[in-house]
Amino acid sequence: MELLGHxxxxxxxxFSLLGAFxxxxxxxxxxxxxxxxKATTLGALSLILGVGLANPAFLGKSILLILxxxxxxxxxxxTIARSGRRADIPMLKNAVVDAYAEKxxxxxxxxxxxxxxxxxxxxxxxxxxxxxx
Amino acid sequence: MIYISLVFLSLAILFSLIRLLKGPTSFxxxxxxxxxxxxxxxxxxxxxxxxxxxxxxDVSLVYALLGFVGVVVVARFLGGDA
Numbered sequence: 067m068e069l070l071g072h073x074x075x076x077x078x079x080x081f082s083l084l085g086a087f088x089x090x091x092x093x094x095x096x097x098x099x100x101x102x103x104k105a106t107t108l109g110a111l112s113l114i115l116g117v118g119l120a121n122p123a124f125l126g127k128s129i130l131l132i133l134x135x136x137x138x139x140x141x142x143x144x145t146i147a148r149s150g151r152r153a154d155i156p157m158l159k160n161a162v163v164d165a166y167a168e169k170x171x172x173x174x175x176x177x178x179x180x181x182x183x184x185x186x187x188x189x190x191x192x193x194x195x196x197x198x199x
Numbered sequence: 200m201i202y203i204s205l206v207f208l209s210l211a212i213l214f215s216l217i218r219l220l221k222g223p224t225s226f227x228x229x230x231x232x233x234x235x236x237x238x239x240x241x242x243x244x245x246x247x248x249x250x251x252x253x254x255x256x257d258v259s260l261v262y263a264l265l266g267f268v269g270v271v272v273v274a275r276f277l278g279g280d281a
Contacts, residue, residue: 076203076204078241079211095226098230109241114244117247117248123253127257131263134260135237135240141267142271145275146226146270148278152278153277153279
């Protein structure tokens with residue numbers, strides 16, 4: 067049982083390493099979100115379960131921690147993705163589907179145009195110029 | 200085998216820190232800090248196993264809780280619906 071726990075700890079640390087390497091290598095915030103939350107969730111779950119199996123005194127609290135991570139980690143990743151899309155962080159050029167834009171009814175091009183307009187309006191000198199005119 | 204796992208987790212923390220320092224947008228930094236919180240929570244569990252102190256699992260639980268609350272609050276603030 068102790069050997070099984072150690073193997074699970076090793077697998078969990080490898081998955082955590084791959085997830086962190088993914089958020090270093092991926093090109094885009096939404097791609098980074100996939101690597102950085104899914105792989106790391108599996109890695110942390112496997113590591114904590116391995117610790118619980120290797121020493122039975124840790125099993126109760128490790129199951130509690132596993133339940134907590136399973137409940138909260140998807141919530142935080144989904145909140146980051148949603149607020150990133152609401153803040154009009156651009157996707158990759160070859161992104162295929164944008165379900166949020168289809169639902170709300172604005173495309174990525176419209177979002178880019180709106181952001182450049184807002185950047186003009188936020189520039190204080192042009193705002194002062196427009197006010198003087 | 201446990202010490203190889205410690206090396207892997209330290210490398211994962213290093214990669215997350217590089218993304219936290221580099222990240223072009225603030226969402227990248229937020230994602231890096233979220234990943235950092237989860238990996239550090241796992242590392243505290245491993246340290247608890249090595250030192251054979253069950254009470255350190257509570258430290259890991261509180262760390263994961265505070266990381267989750269901080270990430271959700273900052274993400275909702277940056278998304279514009281604070």
